Amino acid sequence: MIKNRKLAAPYLVWMVVFILVPLAIVTYFAFTDKAGNFTLENLMIIGQYSTVFVRSLLLAAEATVICLVLSFPVSYFLSRQRAAKQKIFLMLVMLPMWMNFLLRTYAWMSLLENNGIINRILGFFGIGPFQMIYTSGAVVLGMVYNFLPYMILPLYTAMTKIDNSVIEAAQDLGAGMFKTLTKVLIPLSAPGIATGITMVFVPSVSTFIISRMLGGGSNMLIGDLIELQFLGNSYNYNLGSALSLVLMVIVLLCMSFTNGFDDEDMEGVV
Amino acid sequence: FAAEDKIQVTEDISVSADYDWTRFKGQNVSLNVYNWGLYISDGSDESVDVISAFEELTGIKVNYTTFDTNESMYAKLKSGGASYDVIFPSDYMLGKMANEGMLLPLNKENIPNLAGISELYLDKEYDPGNVYSVPYMWCMVGITYNKDMVDEADLEQGWNLLWDPRYTGQILQFNNSRDCFAMALKTLGRSMNPTSTQDIDDALVKLQEQKPLVQAYVMDEVFDKMEGGEAALAPYYTGDGLTMIAENPSLGMFIPEEGTLQCVDAMCIPASSQNQEAAEMFINYMCEVDVALQNTLFVQYTSPVEAVRELLPAELRDSELMYPDPELIERSEYPSVISDELNSAMDMAWSQMKSFDDTGNQWLVPVFLLVAIAMTVFNVWRRRARKKRRQMY
Amino acid sequence: MSKIVSLQNIVVGFDGENVLNGLSLDIHDKEFVTFLGPSGCGKTTTLRVIGGFVQPSSGNVFFDGQDITNLPPYKRQVNTVFQKYALFPHLNVYENVAFGLRLKKMDEKEIRSRVLEMLEVVGLKGFERRDTTNLSGGQQQRVAIARGLVNHPRVLLLDEPLGALDLKLRKEMQLELKRLQQAMNITFIYVTHDQEEALTMSDTVVVMKDGNIQQIGSPIDIYNEPENAFVASFIGESNIIDGIMLRDFCVEFAGNEFACVDKGFAHNELVQVVIRPEDIQVVPAIQGQLTGVVKEVIFKGVHYEMRVEQAGYEWIIHSTQASAPGELIGMCIGPDEIHIMTRTEG
Amino acid sequence: MSKIVSLQNIVVGFDGENVLNGLSLDIHDKEFVTFLGPSGCGKTTTLRVIGGFVQPSSGNVFFDGQDITNLPPYKRQVNTVFQKYALFPHLNVYENVAFGLRLKKMDEKEIRSRVLEMLEVVGLKGFERRDTTNLSGGQQQRVAIARGLVNHPRVLLLDEPLGALDLKLRKEMQLELKRLQQAMNITFIYVTHDQEEALTMSDTVVVMKDGNIQQIGSPIDIYNEPENAFVASFIGESNIIDGIMLRDFCVEFAGNEFACVDKGFAHNELVQVVIRPEDIQVVPAIQGQLTGVVKEVIFKGVHYEMRVEQAGYEWIIHSTQASAPGELIGMCIGPDEIHIMTRTEG
Amino acid sequence: MKKQHLAALQKVYLCLIFSFLYVPIAVMMVFSFNESKSRTLFTGFTLKWYQSLLHNEMILEALWLSLVVAFLAATVATILGVMASIGISGMKKRTQGVINTVSYLPVVNPEIITGVSLMMLFVVYVNIAHWLNSNPSVPGFLKFLPENIFGFGTLLIAHITFCVPYVIFNVAPKLRRMDVRMYEAALDLGCNPRQAFFKVVLPELMPAILSAFLISLTYSIDDFIISYFSCGTLQTLPIAIYSMTRKKVSPEINALSTIMFVAILCIILVSNALESRSYRKKRIKE
C-alpha cells in the first residue's frame, strides 16, 4: 500500500489528458496556420517581437534580482527564529497571497498615483509630487510585491536546513560577516535561490495585468503579447500558441538551469 | 398611454400588453445572457433590477454573466467555450461574427418593439437590414478633459489636441488598437477605418509620435484617472464621459468637429442558442421603453429607443453628449469589419508601437536562446563531470 | 606551564536562567583538558564562551593574558570542532580544510602543502576530492579536526567529537586524538559526557554539574579521590555509603568499623564512603568483614558483576569469580580502597 | 525447552548481492537470544525475516513448528521494537500502546487495564497522555517496548533498541530489559553490535559476520572459547597471535613455548592463540616468560591499559599497576588463559 | 553591544518588509469603509459597502460558486495528489523525474497557456462528440457523449489540473522522508496494509496534506485566467471582479476582500491558539 504504484494511475491518466494533450494541441497550433496546414511562419514572425521579449526578460530579471536581495535577509532572519515564531512569520508571509491578485495591485495604484496616497503624504511635507505610476519602476515594484512570497518561502526552506553550527564554523575559521555570507550562506542556500528565481521569474515574464495596471500599458510584455493573440483583433491563436511555446521553452531552459526538477526543492514554495 | 395597454411588472416597469410574455411560464426555460460588466440596471445603487422583473414577468430564468472586451467574448464563443442565448457585441464585432456565421437571423415577429427604435441607429453597414441585431446602446468617442488643466481654447484643435506636446504626460489613450488607430487615421485626414496596410503603417508613425506624450494606455481605469484628476485629456465613450462628469464636475467632454467614431452595442443571438424564441422575447423586453429608460439612467449611454429621450431628466435629454448634433453623427463612422490580414497587421503594429522606444533588434531572441542552450549544455556537462569524478573514488 | 585560557567568574544565562554561575577556570598551555558532566550541565556553553559564540553576561575570558571577552570568534586564535562536525556540505574535503587558510589570503601553493600535510596527519590522504557528505562518521570527524588544526590554532576546542561514532571507532579515535594532540603540541579542550573517554585521554579533567565545577584534577585523582558523591558516581560505578568518621584512620559504615587512610576529619563527623566495585574482595562468609546475599550475577566478559544485599544496602561487586545467586558471601575491603568524603546531598 | 523460531537455509539478497547466505538457526522458547555482529552483517535483515518484513529468496521460517515463510507480518505472533522506535507521532503514549489491542477490537475496558498495567511494568505510569515526541530517548524506548509487549507476543524482536541512548541510560535499560524478559517469560530476540551489551543480557549469543553465523553459545562460552579470531576480537579486546601447536598441551608463539589446556590438534598445526589483556600478568623482566618494552600507558579507571612491544608484536595488557613507558617488563601467561583456535584469515 | 545592534537592525528590516507586504492590503481595508468611491481620498466612515455587498446577488453568487469550486477542486486535487505521491514514491528515480517534470509544467506555464490549452482540449472534445452524435454512419450506442460540457464540470477539471501539482510537491517529499518503519510497526502490531495506511501513514502526512489543501484552495479562489476559459457561462468571483472593471472596482469588492481577509486571519489565529493551548496543556501536565 505504501508504495503501491497503482495509486498513481488516476493521476497519470489525468496528467496525460489534461496536461500533456493540451500542450500537444498548443504545439500543433503553433506549427499550423488557420487552415490547418503545416507552417513555420508563426515561429518566424516571433523574431519581429524581439524587443518585447528582451524587455520582458529584462524587467523580469530585474524584479527577480530585487526579490532575491530583499528576501535573502528575511528568510535568514526567519529561519533563525524560534519554531513558534517562525510559524507566525510564515503565516504573515503567506497571508497576502490570500487576497485577490488584482485588488492588491489596485491598491498599489491608489498608493502610487500622482494624486495617490504617497504623493498626498509627501505633499503634506511639501515634497513632490513624483511620477511613480506608469514607469517601468512601478511595474517592477508590482512584480516584486506580488511575487516576493514565492522567493521568501523556498529560500526559507533551504535555510532552515542550514545548521547554525556551520555558520559558526565559518566564523570560527576566521570568516567575518561578509565572507560567511558569500562563502557559506549563499552556496548552501543555492537550491532555494534557484527555486525562488524560477518561481519569481516565470510569472514575472508572463504577467500582463501588472504591466497594464502599473505600467500604464505603454510597454508591452510577453504576457500582453500572448493575450493579444487570443483576445486581440486578429484572434490569431496560431501565433499565440507559437509565442506560448517559445515562452515555455525559455522558461523550461531557465528551470533546467536552476534545478533539475527535484520536488525536494519545490517544497515550501507552494 | 392607456393603462390597459400595459402590464405593470414593478413599480417602475410596465410592458406592453399585446405581447405574449407568459408563453414560457412553467417550462423551466433559462436564458444565458452575456453582457458587458455593469451594463444593465441591476438593482445596485438604488437602481431598478430589470432582470428580476423580466424573470417575474415571463417565468424565464436568466443566467446573467458579463465580459470585459469584445475580443474575449468573441474568443469564448468562437472556440465553442460556452453557449449563450443573448450576447451584446459591438458593431464591428457583430459584423465579424455575422460574417463568420456565428449569429442567428432574428425573427422580427417576436420583436415588435423594434418599431420603437430610432431610424438613426438602424440598417447600418455592420448589419444591413438588422438581420442579426437590435441595437441596445449607442455612444460616440469624445475627449474628456479636465477644465482645471486644459485651456478651453485648445479644444479647437480637435483630435490634434491629443498630439499637443504641452500636455505631455497628461494624456490618456485607449488601450485598444482599434480606437487608437481610428484617431490617428482621422488626424491624417483619412477614414477612421483602415483600408490598407499603408493606412496602418502611417497611423503607426502617428501613434509612435504620440507615445512620448501619453501617460498611460488605459481602458476603464480612465474613470479613476480622470475623476481623480490624474490626467488632463482622455478620449473615451460619451456615455462614460457623462458618468465621469457626474462624479467630478470639473471634467468636461467634447466631440471633435471633424467627426468621430460612433459605436453601437447590439443584442444578438449566437448560432449555438437553444432558445431562440425566448431570447427574442428577452430582446423585445430590453426594447420596452421603461426598461430602456432604466438602463439608460443606469449606464448613461444613449438608448436607441426613441421614446426614452422624452422621459429623461432635462440635463440628459438636452445633453450634446447623449444626443449629439445629427450633422456630427453624419460626419462620424462606425467601426467596420476589417479583414483578418489588416487585423493582424494592426495587432503587429500595435505591439510595435507599445515596444517602440527601446532599441533592440531581431537578433536578440535567437542570441538569447543560444546563450540559454549553451548554458544548459554546459550545466549538463558539468553535472556529468561531477558525477564521474565522484564515481572515480 | 603557562596559563593560556583563563575564565573568571563567567555567568551565562538563557531565558533568565543561569546556565553557568560564575565559573572560573585556568587552562594551561599544551594540556589536554576535558570537561566532563551530565547532559545539560553547561559544557558546550563553556566551550562556546571560549570560542566567542556566547557572550557571558558577566565575567571575563583571558587568552594568553589578554582580555578577549569582546573579541568576535573570527578574531580568536582558537578553533573549534563542532558537536556534529558542521562540515561545509558544498565543499569537498580539500576545500573544507583549506577554508580557513583561504580566508587568510595565503598563497595557493602554501595552502596546498599545508592542507595535504594535515590530511596526511589525520589519515585522509587521497580523500581530497571526496564530498564530505559521503564520508563515514569517523572520516567526517577527521576532516573537522584537520579543518581546525590546519590553521595552527593555539587552542583546539572539541565538543563531543566522538558522540556520533560507534563504540569500536570511538575507542580508536580516542587514541588517535590523544596522539594528535601530542604531535601538534597544542592545547586541546575537550567536552564529553563519557567518563571512560575522559579518563583515557585527558591530562586534566574538569567535572561539571549544573553550571558549576565539581572537581578539577588528573584522571587518577578524579577516579581515586573524588571530592564528592556526584563525582564518585559519575566517574565509574561506585558504592557510596553513609558513614561516621570515628577518629583518624577509622571509619564506621554498614554496621562495622573499618581501618582507612584518611584523617583530619572532626570526631564523629558524618561522611560518605566510596568504594569501587572492583576493590571489594569476595571471601567465604565467615572470613568477611561484611556478609551479604548475592542477588544477581551478570557476566561482563572481563569480570562478573554481582549485586549483593547486605543490611538493606545493595553492593555492586566486580569479581573474576562468580558466586551463585542466593549464596551468602563475605566481603573484605582494604584500608587503601576506602575513600572518605564529607557528606553532601544528592 | 522447545524450539519456537527456526530458520532453515535462509537466503536473502538485495541488488543481486546475498546479505544472508543460507542461514540456519533454532531459537528456543523463553530465551534471551542476541544477534551480535558488526554493522552491515545482516542482523537487522535476519530479524526482519522473522518479523515477516523481508521475504527470503529461498529457505523457510518456522514458528512453533509451522511454516510461516509466506505469512504477512500482521498475522505473525511476533512483535518488533524498531531500531529508532518508530512510535506513532500523532498518537500519545496511551494510544501508541493501545494501538495493537484496538485492532483486535478488544473491549475498551480491557484495553485500558492492559495498557495501564503494561505502562506500569515499563515504569511509565502517569505518562499516558504525553506526546511521544516530547519524551526522552529512554522513555520513548520504553513506550516502544510496551507497545510490543502489550499484545502478549510469543516472541519480541528488538533491533538495537538502546543504540540511541547514552552510556548511563543504556546500562540501566539493559538490566531493565533483562528483568522484563524474565517477568513476561517470553522469548526476546535482540540485535546489537555492542559486545558488552550482548554479554550482559543474553542467554544465547549468535555472532554473525557477512551474513553467516560465526558462533552460537552462552556469553561465557563465546567470551572464553571463541571459535575463531573474528569472534575473539569482536568480543572484547584480545591479543591474537599466530602460533604452532607443537603437541597436546604445548603451543609455541611469540618465540616461546607455553603450556596450555588444549589438545586434539594435529602435530605442528598452525593455530591462532587468543589471550585476553587482563589475563597477562606483569612481572619483573627477569621472571617473565616474555619480555617487552612498555610503549604507552593509559589510565582507564578500573585498570591501566598498557601497550607493550615484544618482538614486533604489540601486546595489550590490562593491569591495576602502571609501569612507566619505556620500562622493560616481563609477562606471564597461565595455561588456563591460553585459548587455541585453528587458524583462519582475517 | 554589536549583537544588540544587529538584532535591532534585523527587527527594523523585518518591520519594513512586512509593512511593504501589508500596506496595500491596509489601504484596501481602510477604503472599504470610505464614504465615497474614491480610492485615494478618505472622505468619511461608512458601512454602506458592506450592506450593499449583502444585496449584490451577482457578487454573492460568484462568491458562492468560487467557494464551491475551490472546495471541491481542492478536495479532489488533494485526494488525487496524495494517491499520486504514494504511487510515484514507489517508482524508479527516473520515472519520478519525468512525472515531476510534467507536473511542473502547469506550475511554470503562464496561466494563459494553461487556460487556453485546456479550453482547446475541451473544444476538441466537443467537436468529436458533436461529430459522433450527428454522423448517421456512427452506430447509435456511440452517441452517448454529451456535447454541452462547458460549465461547472470543465471549471472543476481545470482547477483540479492546476492544483494537483502543488499537492504532489507538498506531499511527495514528506512521504519520502517519512520513516518506513512507522508503516512496518503498524503491520507488526496487526494492521493489514490498508489499515496501516489509514491509521499511520495518513495521519503522519496530515500536516503536509492540509497545507496542500489550503494552497489549492488559495490558488483556486484567486484564479482568473484559467477559469475564464473553462467556465462556460458561469462566473466565479475573480471573473465577476474583472468584468466589473468595465466601470471601476466597486468598494463592495474591497469590503468583500476585507471580510475574507479577516475570516482567514481568524481561522489561522484560532487554529494557532488551539494548538498552542493544547501544547501548553501538555507541558503543564509534565
Ligand SMILES: Nc1ncnc2c1ncn2[C@@H]1O[C@H](COP(=O)(O)OP(=O)(O)OP(=O)(O)O)[C@@H](O)[C@H]1O
Ligand atoms: N541558545 C540557547 N538558548 C536557550 N537555552 C540554551 C541555549 N544553549 C544552551 N541552553 C541551555 O543551557 C543548558 C546547558 O546547555 P549546554 O549545551 O551547555 O549543555 P551540555 O553540557 O553541552 O549538554 P550536552 O551534553 O547535552 O551537550 C541546557 O539546559 C540548555 O537547554
Ligand SMILES: Nc1ncnc2c1ncn2[C@@H]1O[C@H](COP(=O)(O)OP(=O)(O)OP(=O)(O)O)[C@@H](O)[C@H]1O
Ligand atoms: N532494503 C535494502 N536494500 C538494499 N540493501 C539492503 C537493504 N536492507 C539491507 N541492505 C544491505 O544488507 C546488508 C545488511 O544489512 P542489515 O541492515 O541487515 O545490517 P545490520 O547488521 O543490521 O547492520 P547495522 O548494525 O548497521 O544495523 C547491508 O549491506 C545493507 O546495505
Ligand SMILES: [Mg+2]
Ligand atoms: Mg553539548
Ligand SMILES: [Mg+2]
Ligand atoms: Mg541494523
